[in-house]
Amino acid sequence: MxxxxxxxxxxxxxxxxxxxxxxxxxxxxxxxxxxxxxxxxxxxxxxxxxxxxxxxxxxxxxxxxxxxxxxxxxxxxxxxxxxxxxxxxxxxxxxxxxxxxxxxxxxxxxxxxxxxxxxxxxxxxxxxxxxxxxxxxxxxxxxxxxxxxxxxxxxxxxxxxxxxxxxxxxxxxxxxxxxxxxxxxxxxxxxxxxxxxxxxxxxxxxxxxxxxxxxxxxxDKNIFYSNSITRDRFKVYQDQLATVQFITFLSQKMNYNRLLLARNAPYEFKTIDSPNWDLFFDYLKIMLRTPASVPFTPNGRLSKLHGFAVMLKHILSFQKSSKR
CATH class of the missing domain: 3.90.550.10 (Spore Coat Polysaccharide Biosynthesis Protein SpsA; Chain A)
Structure with missing residues (x-):
């Protein structure tokens, strides 16, 4: 290697x-x-x-x-x-x-x-x-x-x-x-x-x-640290636009359908071994704002309520194990 x-x-x-x-x-x-x-x-x-x-x-x-x-x-x-x-x-x-x-x-x-x-x-x-x-x-x-x-x-x-x-x-x-x-x-x-x-x-x-x-x-010469303090609201907005630009560029490169991808938020959340509650609520927001239900198996779909239950079970399981 x-x-x-x-x-x-x-x-x-x-x-x-x-x-x-x-x-x-x-x-x-x-x-x-x-x-x-x-x-x-x-x-x-x-x-x-x-x-x-x-x-x-x-x-x-x-x-x-x-x-x-x-x-x-x-x-x-x-x-x-x-x-x-x-x-x-x-x-x-x-x-x-x-x-x-x-x-x-x-x-x-x-x-x-x-x-x-x-x-x-x-x-x-x-x-x-x-x-x-x-x-x-x-x-x-x-x-x-x-x-x-x-x-x-x-x-x-x-x-x-x-x-x-x-x-x-x-x-x-x-x-x-x-x-x-x-x-x-x-x-x-x-x-x-x-x-x-x-x-x-x-x-x-x-x-x-x-x-x-x-x-x-x-x-005092640290470019990143200095800029993070002195950037004005206009520069922050320009940086956000640049982020949207390259995210769009890469999603097109990967041929992602963002709507279909977002429906799988609960299952991406489950790939994280030690999630915190901030991450839980981030993924919950993603799931709730998608207009369709969450796919679960090739033979059918389950509701957003089930997606919520999938994520809740995962984080509670981690919280329980971390207290042992």
Missing amino acids: KTTCLINNFNYKDYVCEAIDSALAQTHPFDEIIIVDDTSTDGSNLILQEQYAQNPHVKIIIHPHNQGQLAAVTTGFLQSTGDIIFFLDADDFYHPQYLEIALNIYRENPNCGFLYCQMGIFSKGKENYQAPTEVQISQYQNYLNDRGYSIILAMEMQRFVGSPSSGNSMQRKYLSDMLPCTCIGNYRIWADTYFVIASSILGAHKFLINLPLVAYRVH
């Missing part, structure tokens, strides 16, 4: 080496590390060439002009050969055993198409990152959650089943179906939103490892 780490950088010279070094320091090494610099103006490209150009496991690509995060990741992916693709923003870094644990999960769960982990959010120095303990690392299976499928949830509710960019990895086949994207629109820097929602729509079976195996740095 060949692995690729894709690192995108734009003006993060103070952090990018730490990110690359964390990828190089994995207890199970990456087969390839591809860095795409999106025409930085802070001297990042010179640092990259000086420190990593001679490393046989590292490939450096410099964009001729600035194109945005999604385009940078696309460039790296098109040059990659890995079966599993891992993402890393230039201001974040990996726990040394991240790849080792992730590969174990992919091998132990052949149906896993997309794996995401909890993020260890920190600011200032690297020492503020609270890494998982050795005991937690050795018992990582206890922190693994099967998140099932989220096709309907993504299409109807635009739900984000994943982590910020650096906490995600996925099988190559899903990225091959979504890249290159001809409907980038406002998603120049919102690559994680595109990859997370698109992978759901394309049918990736998702798993969550609930350990902070990736460190997410918050700082």
Whole structure:
């Protein structure tokens, strides 16, 4: 199972080496590390060439002009050969055993198409990152959650089943179906939103490892964090339109009938091993607003009331087992 780490950088010279070094320091090494610099103006490209150009496991690509995060990741992916693709923003870094644990999960769960982990959010120095303990690392299976499928949830509710960019990895086949994207629109820097929602729509079976195996740095130059605070209502509206655009694009690519798909909301809900009540009510809303009853068997249909009962039984069963 060949692995690729894709690192995108734009003006993060103070952090990018730490990110690359964390990828190089994995207890199970990456087969390839591809860095795409999106025409930085802070001297990042010179640092990259000086420190990593001679490393046989590292490939450096410099964009001729600035194109945005999604385009940078696309460039790296098109040059990659890995079966599993891992993402890393230039201001974040990996726990040394991240790849080792992730590969174990992919091998132990052949149906896993997309794996995401909890993020260890920190600011200032690297020492503020609270890494998982050795005991937690050795018992990582206890922190693994099967998140099932989220096709309907993504299409109807635009739900984000994943982590910020650096906490995600996925099988190559899903990225091959979504890249290159001809409907980038406002998603120049919102690559994680595109990859997370698109992978759901394309049918990736998702798993969550609930350990902070990736460190997410918050700082004054953090593009995502800054924009999430300063975006005005007009920009929010434009981003929502862009989301609708690519969801429509992918649903047409998959030849989905959204009405027929939404009727199966109760059965998608049942694919989630540890649902919460927020998810229950999301799926209930989807089911109730469809004008037809819920299909149950090839020989007949059952009512929305039965769909409600299916979901209620599933979540109550989980709630009961979690209290044992």
